[in-house]
Amino acid sequence: MAETPESQAALSTSSSTPADKDGSKICILLNATGNVPIIKKRTWTVDPNKTVSWIQKFIHKFLKLDASEQIFLYVNQTFAPAPDQIIKNLYECHGTNGKLVLYYCKNQAWG
Amino acid sequence: MAHDREVLRMIWEGQIGICFQADRDEIVGIKPEPFYLMISRLSYLPLVTDKVRKYFSRYISAEHQDGAVWFDFNGTPLRLHYPIGVLYDLLHPEEDSTPWCLTIHFSKFPEDTLVKLNSKELLESHYMSCLKEADVLKHRGLVISAMQKKDHNQLWLGLVNDKFDQFWAVNRRLMEPYADQESFKNIPLRIYTDDDFTYSQKLISPISEGGQKKSLADLMAELSTPVRKAVGCRTHGIDLHEETQLQWMSEHLSYPDNFLHLSVDYKDA
Numbered sequence: 001m002a003e004t005p006e007s008q009a010a011l012s013t014s015s016s017t018p019a020d021k022d023g024s025k026i027c028i029l030l031n032a033t034g035n036v037p038i039i040k041k042r043t044w045t046v047d048p049n050k051t052v053s054w055i056q057k058f059i060h061k062f063l064k065l066d067a068s069e070q071i072f073l074y075v076n077q078t079f080a081p082a083p084d085q086i087i088k089n090l091y092e093c094h095g096t097n098g099k100l101v102l103y104y105c106k107n108q109a110w111g
Numbered sequence: 112m113a114h115d116r117e118v119l120r121m122i123w124e125g126q127i128g129i130c131f132q133a134d135r136d137e138i139v140g141i142k143p144e145p146f147y148l149m150i151s152r153l154s155y156l157p158l159v160t161d162k163v164r165k166y167f168s169r170y171i172s173a174e175h176q177d178g179a180v181w182f183d184f185n186g187t188p189l190r191l192h193y194p195i196g197v198l199y200d201l202l203h204p205e206e207d208s209t210p211w212c213l214t215i216h217f218s219k220f221p222e223d224t225l226v227k228l229n230s231k232e233l234l235e236s237h238y239m240s241c242l243k244e245a246d247v248l249k250h251r252g253l254v255i256s257a258m259q260k261k262d263h264n265q266l267w268l269g270l271v272n273d274k275f276d277q278f279w280a281v282n283r284r285l286m287e288p289y290a291d292q293e294s295f296k297n298i299p300l301r302i303y304t305d306d307d308f309t310y311s312q313k314l315i316s317p318i319s320e321g322g323q324k325k326s327l328a329d330l331m332a333e334l335s336t337p338v339r340k341a342v343g344c345r346t347h348g349i350d351l352h353e354e355t356q357l358q359w360m361s362e363h364l365s366y367p368d369n370f371l372h373l374s375v376d377y378k379d380a
Contacts, residue, residue, distance in 0.1 A: 079243035083226045089312035
């Protein structure tokens with residue numbers, strides 16, 4: 001069991017892998033917003049049962065942020081999901097074109 | 112729009128009798144008597160327990176006075192950001208065994224299992240996020256984003272201060288189909304299947320492919336799989352009839368966060 005999101009090998013636009021069938025991974029797209037450092041690789045796949053706080057911790061670690069700094073995560077630039085919300089639920093309701101689009105920043109952005 | 116105002120009022124007035132007890136390990140000196148309260152099903156523990164905290168803080172050691180408060184029922188920590196009625200229904204204490212006995216803790220906050228949404232400010236921003244997500248599902252987010260900050264405040268304060276009219280004056284706008292639509296785009300709902308607090312969310316339209324209004328029976332059919340059949344559904348401690356329309360349920364039986372929180376029973380097919 002990998003403890004970091006895995007690189008999406010050969011992600012092609014035509015690939016219509018239905019996420020979350022039999023616990024298969026979900027494709028997420030990470031967008032930086034505000035003055036947060038950018039993660040070059042934007043597309044990752046994660047276990048459907050991972051939580052929002054797990055993704056936040058991953059980004060925090062990946063960017064080597066200070067312990068005092070916080071990562072805020074938003075779905076489609078609209079709302080901040082609860083830290084214990086699972087990626088599967090967000091994907092089911094807010095996924096588009098086989099991806100869940102998430103925005104991350106160091107300050108509260110969309111309320 | 113929500114027509115059955117009496118239903119809204121009855122849901123709003125649902126209460127649970129709770130008996131709060133101290134954590135024995137935190138008590139110095141005399142053991143305090145339990146503290147009893149009638150609490151709204153729709154509220155959240157951090158919003159209604161100021162008095163409880165004040166009462167017990169006199170009996171605990173100074174080092175724990177400012178600790179992050181949390182609660183448990185029979186050893187299960189209670190999520191501070193779930194409506195109290197949802198917690199109560201999930202842990203389904205034996206019927207008629209009211210009051211519900213909870214233990215209050217001032218130390219050892221279980222950070223692994225509980226999200227630390229323990230202040231009113233944190234809870235408010237969580238609540239607003241729920242409303243936004245629900246509005247994205249119902250109206251593509253168009254209604255909530257057209258509201259002003261004062262409307263958001265009115266919703267929150269209506270909930271915090273238990274003011275039905277104040278809350279519904281604004282919430283009715285969130286509970287109407289958008290513009291010339293007859294129903295919501297999708298129904299915001301969270302489905303709980305057992306007592307471990309995890310829920311699932313799915314995109315559920317209130318209208319069938321044939322253009323008919325869907326009922327709870329249709330929802331249960333959608334939730335069923337070849338191996339597992341949905342056989343019953345409850346919310347606010349009420350068993351729902353299968354013919355209840357989903358759109359009506361969303362307008363009248365949603366919690367103040369604008370989500371339907373449904374406990375669904377399954378049977379192996």
